[in-house]
Amino acid sequence: MSDDVRVRFAPSPTGYLHIGGARTALFNYLFARHHNGKFILRIEDTDRSRSTDEYIEAIIDGMKWLNLDYDEGPFRQTGRTELYRQYVNRLLEEGRAYYCYCSAEELESKRKLAAAAGKPPRYDGTCRDLKNPAVEIKPVVRFKMPQSGSTVVDDLIKGKIVYENSVFDDFIIMRSDDTPTYNFVVVVDDLEMGITHIIRGDDHLNNTPKQMHIYEAFDHTPPKFAHLPMILGSDKARLSKRHGATSVQAYREMGYLPEALLNYLVRLGWSHSDQEIFSKAELIEKFSLEHVGSSAAVFNPEKLLWMNGEYMKAKSPAELRQFLEFYKANLKLPGFNSSGTAHNIPPAITFSDVKATMPHMTASGTRGPVESNTQMEPINLDKTWEEKAIKTLQERSRTIVELANSMHYYIEEDVAIDEKAGKKFLTSETKPYLTALIERLTALEDFTSKEIEAVFMGLMAEFNVQLGKIAQPARVAITGNTVSPGIFEVIELVGKERTIKRLQKALRSIL
RNA sequence: GUCCCCAUCGUCUAGUCCGGCCCAGGACAUCGGCCUUUCACGUCGGUAACACGGGUUCGAAUCCCGUUGGGGACGCCA
Secondary structure, X not given: OHHHOXXXXXXXXXXXXXXXXXXXXXXXXXXXXHOOOEEEEEEOOOOOXXXXXXXXHHHHHHHHHHOOOOOEEEEEOOOOHHHHHHHHHHHHHOOOEEEEOOOHHHHHHHHHHHHHOOOOOOOOOOOOOOOOOOOOOOOEEEEOOOOOOEEEEEEOOOEEEEEEHHHOOOOEEEOOOOOEOHHHXXXXXXXXXXXXXXXXXXHHHHHHHHHHHHHHHOOOOOOEEEEEOOEEOOOOOEOOHHHOOXXXXXXXXXXXXXXXXXXXXXXXXXXXXXXXXXOHHHHHHHOOHHHEXXXXXXXXXXXXXXXXXXXXXXXXXXXXXHHXXXXXHHOOOOOOOOOOOOOXXXXXXXXXXXXXXXXXXXXXXXXXXXXXXXXXXXXXXXXXXXXXXXXXXXXXXXXXXXXXXXXXXXXXXXXXXXXHHHHHHOOOOOHHHHHHHHHHHHHOOOOOHHHHHHHHHHHHHHHOOOHHHHHHHHHHHHHOOOOOOOHHXXXXXXXXXXXXHHHHHHHHHHO
């Protein structure tokens, strides 16, 4: 039974792939992989006016970036109207559906009337048994819902839900322009594609009984349903743009790693006792619908940031360098000449954008954007050297953007010295240390962190001071700030020439 | 308005199905200590929750009913 599982992710291309959609896709993906089934991508583009190719592209790109590979698809609905038409005709012939000639205006006023009377706004069935149609009006097709009894949805997550059939009306399955509507199309497509489990957001819960009756009209047992709780913003309202970034693309641009995003998302609603970090293989092995909670979850960017940091530490420098390429091409990073190939990514975001969307990124301990727009010589980055540099930075960077940001003092010819840091550490008191340091480093043949450390040790003994006394001024002079990886390694990576140049410049600023 | 769903620390959650091991565990955030030859990292610890009211039971976070609160759906959108 397990290899029969077929699930699908069916986004409508009316926007970018967003966080909620990504989680739905992920749960479907994990369910399929866990059961050795098939995962299908289907684009719900029946709404011709709001669907755009750009969004379809973006959704596919997002899936690719997240590494949610599908076995079939992407399928689209445009061009399949003939198929839907056939299904509608069958219903019509069997008397399970009928033409309705009511105008949109009439319906609207009926809805208003019902609402005013405190009744659910439903279609009153005027045309249900109509004998003499008003031919001059192009009709819609409505599906005959049962008028008495009840319908039970046995949801894998929510449990048994009972609906009184009296709350339903005969809903439209085909518009007057001959295009089918969503509630009908999903059923036909899911049926055609042999979908066994429908895993989707619980905003679709109330559509389920309607769809179940369509399955029945086609003599089909409905698939199993699993309705995922929603993801909310910090104010517990449905997650939207005003809560900040909501598209997967935006998180990519802010320097998040796909695995980290996925790992964070899976914990919104699903759990495996106390475990927080899961490899993909673990997720596939452990995922089960039984452990999906039933209440909505608030999206918490801080925890995502933490989790991304964990993944930053775990990645190899080589992998991280790959990710960095994306930002070199798409961001105007100080120190990177932006000659990278242009990706098909919307407008490159700037650091101030990042700052605006992620307020916590400017919190203490996080290096803010470098404002200078200094035009420097393009530096040819040696891979080995670059990976070495990344290695020193990765454990203290929570995002790729932070990492890229910190790279500037390795790459640029010169650094701008933070005013506060300079004032505190580049003083007449520290001047002798710097002077001596320049002297020793200049004389140093073997410019390695080990030898550099020895230099500092010697100076400590000579001046009889703690390492901090010498290291901090040096750090400020060389990196421009008080926070950086171990100073010996930094000096080695910056190299002899630039190190000495920066130290000398700092020295001059003291005068 | 009508229908549906939901309800454990600020947030994500474990525990709820099969009541006792829970005066409620973990994680993020936050606060404090420790470590340290540099910045960081790290590490140890603290604050903090079963929405409320009724039942059922020897015993309820766990079962039942109600209240309140939140969310969703009610379209010739998906």
